[in-house]
Amino acid sequence: MIEVKNVNKSFEGNHVLKNVSAVFETGKTNMIIGQSGSGKTVLMKSIIGLHRIDSGRIEYDGRNLPDMKMKEIRVLRREVGMLFQGSALFDSLSVLENVMYPLEMFSSHSREEMIERAYFCLKHVNLEEKAFALAPSEISGGMQKRVAIARAIALQPKYLFCDEPNSGLDPKTSLIIDQLIHEITHEFDITTVINSHDMNSVMEIGENIIFIEKGEKAWQGNNKDIFHVHNEALNDFVFASELFKQVKTANQ
Amino acid sequence: MSILSDTGNYVLLMKRVFILPDQWRMFFRQFPKELEKLGLQSLPIVVIISVFIGAIMTIQTTLNSSNPLLPTYTTGLVTRDTLLLEFSSTIMCLILAGKVGSNIASEIGTMRITEQIDALEIMGVNSANYLILPKITAFVVMMPFLVVFSMALGLIGGYFVGVFTDIITTANYLAGIQYAFVPYYVFYSLIKSLVFAFLISSVAAYYGYYANGGALDVGKASTNAVVNSSILILFFNLLITNLMLG
Numbered sequence: 001m002i003e004v005k006n007v008n009k010s011f012e013g014n015h016v017l018k019n020v021s022a023v024f025e026t027g028k029t030n031m032i033i034g035q036s037g038s039g040k041t042v043l044m045k046s047i048i049g050l051h052r053i054d055s056g057r058i059e060y061d062g063r064n065l066p067d068m069k070m071k072e073i074r075v076l077r078r079e080v081g082m083l084f085q086g087s088a089l090f091d092s093l094s095v096l097e098n099v100m101y102p103l104e105m106f107s108s109h110s111r112e113e114m115i116e117r118a119y120f121c122l123k124h125v126n127l128e129e130k131a132f133a134l135a136p137s138e139i140s141g142g143m144q145k146r147v148a149i150a151r152a153i154a155l156q157p158k159y160l161f162c163d164e165p166n167s168g169l170d171p172k173t174s175l176i177i178d179q180l181i182h183e184i185t186h187e188f189d190i191t192t193v194i195n196s197h198d199m200n201s202v203m204e205i206g207e208n209i210i211f212i213e214k215g216e217k218a219w220q221g222n223n224k225d226i227f228h229v230h231n232e233a234l235n236d237f238v239f240a241s242e243l244f245k246q247v248k249t250a251n252q
Numbered sequence: 253m254s255i256l257s258d259t260g261n262y263v264l265l266m267k268r269v270f271i272l273p274d275q276w277r278m279f280f281r282q283f284p285k286e287l288e289k290l291g292l293q294s295l296p297i298v299v300i301i302s303v304f305i306g307a308i309m310t311i312q313t314t315l316n317s318s319n320p321l322l323p324t325y326t327t328g329l330v331t332r333d334t335l336l337l338e339f340s341s342t343i344m345c346l347i348l349a350g351k352v353g354s355n356i357a358s359e360i361g362t363m364r365i366t367e368q369i370d371a372l373e374i375m376g377v378n379s380a381n382y383l384i385l386p387k388i389t390a391f392v393v394m395m396p397f398l399v400v401f402s403m404a405l406g407l408i409g410g411y412f413v414g415v416f417t418d419i420i421t422t423a424n425y426l427a428g429i430q431y432a433f434v435p436y437y438v439f440y441s442l443i444k445s446l447v448f449a450f451l452i453s454s455v456a457a458y459y460g461y462y463a464n465g466g467a468l469d470v471g472k473a474s475t476n477a478v479v480n481s482s483i484l485i486l487f488f489n490l491l492i493t494n495l496m497l498g
Contacts, residue, residue, distance in 0.1 A: 077376035088367040
């Protein structure tokens, strides 16, 4: 479980996160949603430790990140997997080598065991074996996302962060990636935090949703509660399209 | 102000670079790749430039020293000492700052803007150490070989002038390059090249590592790397020359 308590973050006088508190539960797909510029990416980067917060606490199962030294943060990060918006696969390595990379850095397994684990992860994300030897640039965007998920889970992380996992993907592939993240979260009992503004994802896998509005937490609930909320900003954001307005009406 | 903050950030980055690697096997996997990419792949340009400059220097020196009072070995002597003292270390390093410096800055800069460096950090890897240390060490290791190679090829280029033209005889040229040889000049040149290799690779890595934005910014980082490492090479050339020959 990750607990964020009264977090504040400013950039050159611009107060981006204002006293944000939230709980990201273990074994659930926790989503941070909000308009562009609302502060959701800053919140996620602050939780991971890529931004140093001005005040507040970020507790990973009781361990407060801002209190940690760099060495301790590095150790904690070995329990973290991350799926980046652009996949962030290493260009110079093949698909298989990308997944093996964290194992080579931080595990004491033999090479055979690492290959076995990498195969397991890649097969778990339904990637065909013929793609294993290819370079990231030789596979599609959807496949790159799968490889990035496989790399993120290679070290059996306790925490999984996904930054806009569906960005640049077609609706069908987006759905597959969402389902994959959801399944992995439940199967391995991971605390998953997804930063997204894809409403399909929110409706599909949002088990714990945090809505950020102008740097403040404006609402927290799940994908069922969201149909019955009277928060104007949230309704404007989630049900912006005609299709989602009709979905809301049907649900009410 | 920018110079001060750049210097501070550069020192802090180097502090992160020069620590023991998390995994030596990963370092030794990267190291030969960098030797090949930064060193061996620079050989063609070193060969071409050294041979041609050696030949041109021989022609220019002969044509500009056609005084009967000057001894016949003058051309060989001047060519050799120019190659040893300045060309094969300083000028060659300025050229390599363009090739190797832009390569390092653009590679690391691209990794930065495509979040590959963030991915390394999130995994708990010291990205600066993992990415930059093999590059700096490989280039520093390769540079003396490139310099010695350049010296030899420059002298061969001058010899070709004697063989293929009647500007100078090969006998006079060979006598000149052997006359009053000072081995310390080679040592001085190698020391300079080690310092320049460090400057080129570390300054380029610094600009690449702190690149942000998009493709244009990677280009900008690459340009800054080449310009600033070239200026530093000239400055340190002055400093080392004063210390070692002054």
